[in-house]
Amino acid sequence: MSHSRSFSRRTLLALALATGLVSALPVDASTPLRIGYQKSSTLITLLKAQGTLERELGKQDINVSWHEFASGQPLLEALNVGNIDLSADVADTVPVFAQAAGAQLAYFALEAPSPSAQAIVVHQDSPLKSPADLKGKTVAVTKAAGSHYLLIAALAKAGLKFSDIKPAYLTPADGRAAFENHKVDAWVTWEPFLSTARNQLPTRTLADGAALAQYQRYYLTSTAYAKAHPEVLDTVFVELVKAGDWLRAHPREAAVILAPQWGGLDPAIVERANAQRSYQVQAVRADSLKEQQKIADAFFGAGLLPKPVDTRKVAIWSPEKQ
Template sequence: MPSSLPRRRALASLGALAAASALLPAGTARAATPLRIGYQKSSTLITVLKARGSLDAALAPLGVSLSWHEFASGLPLLEALNLGNVDFSADVADTVPVFAQAAGADLTFVARETASPSAQAILVKADSPLRTLGDLKGKRVGFAKAAGAHYLLLAALESAGLRFADITPAYLAPADGRAAFERGAIDAWVVWDPFLAAAQRQAGARVLADGKGLASYQRYYLAATPFAKAHPDVLAVLVDELRRAGQWVKQSPKDAAALLAPVWGLDADTVEAANARRSYDVQLVKAGSLDEQQRIADAFLGEKLLPKRVDAQAVALFVPPRG
């Protein structure tokens, strides 16, 4: 019949398209899964993964499309995570999730870097008359609000029999804190690596106290809970790559410093000094392992810095899918 020829041609075309589709690489036919990673300048392991391209390669078989979004500090980063503007947060100080919990953020704890207490410290100038933590009374102290430095300051003041009200706080991001410290606008500065190492090596800053015996300084990786539920396979690969990156930094300190130095705008020796104080030991967050998080939350509540009590254990924890 005359009408059968167009029909046969149409069927032949469909067959050819189907055959061609079968020859395409796996994942080509489906839409890519976007993964928007938020990080800070001091996010060492994410910076390593970004610079080396290793995470892109590891996630390629899952059809993941990566994008990177830099934030000045941890609190805006977790706000963006809660609002759905990013899917995964690079390491933030242990204090930051406490504020996010108090704000009702729907976040999942994915992994943590184990304790690095000497990687944050209270600094004074080399010729400062301040010699003990008790000398901070009545002084102007700079630090980033909600950062690990914030809790270190609270713990340090308590150990000296002081309260937060005994000092004048100056809430400053690291760059602003460094400038204020150098011009004498603040009497002491509480900060973390690599800013800590840079201030020691470049500005001759003296450590009044670090976190040993005061604050263990664990850093947490978090995900938006909807993303964690929808893409546990992606997060499992991400955790594995973070763990490998941490091992590489510790096993190859000079290579890691050479990679990070131009990204951070620091000399390699300063970067290596900073990295030596961080554990970079990436572990899953286990139930019952958040005792210090509770102490942090209670300390902030006691100083009326939180609007309500936070149950640090009442959080979603990432569990990798069984392969």
């Protein structure tokens, strides 16, 4: 009597061990890709919700896992120590701080400037009329975020130093709570937190990034991962470009997908927030980093960086090289 028999990978491995053929049999063909992101990582969140990267990278036997962080600084810290392989977009300030800490990071994509996607806001009835009025006031800001640089730049334009205000370093959620409860005089934040506050609270804008801060967002990996897996970065880059193009062409549909991912926000608020971002994904080139040097110099000048940073001394992966 004959019958068919199926063999599991474990059974095949046991047979290989017994026959000395283990070198010819891969134990596990899949390679992990651990992606770190935050709530403001719009395009990565879209790709995650739609399962796009799992589908495309699965063709290369890449196994994707997702890891959410509250803000960009701990995200890049996790990248630097090897807990994740790829960082979704972070504000332009964050890599500067990582560089100052000696992180071995590589830029592999950026989103074109979105200066109106962050702003300094006060309550509608606040007596403060301009950034110059912030002298001696308490301002909620997320440390090392893009909004942190916006605050420094706005103060400098008004003839003030960062030391002229009282910073309250808070996460976006805590900053919103402090602002709403009048525990701070002003709040500096970014999208989608900005449009949410504008919709739900009576606010007034003291300044946004126009003529002050370009607010580019960068995607990063480690230098080791960039060297070992350029084909993975190439796939992620292509899908990010597609996602940005799709979002701009379908703003309402994108908002409906993102709203539940962003804590059940009204899709209209999400659409309004997304309208402030460029979502134009581009390759990073050396001349893309000019604003990075301005940021590094401003933070060092304010005594917020431990040492000067040369932003040209960083690895850049480009799809044109592949």
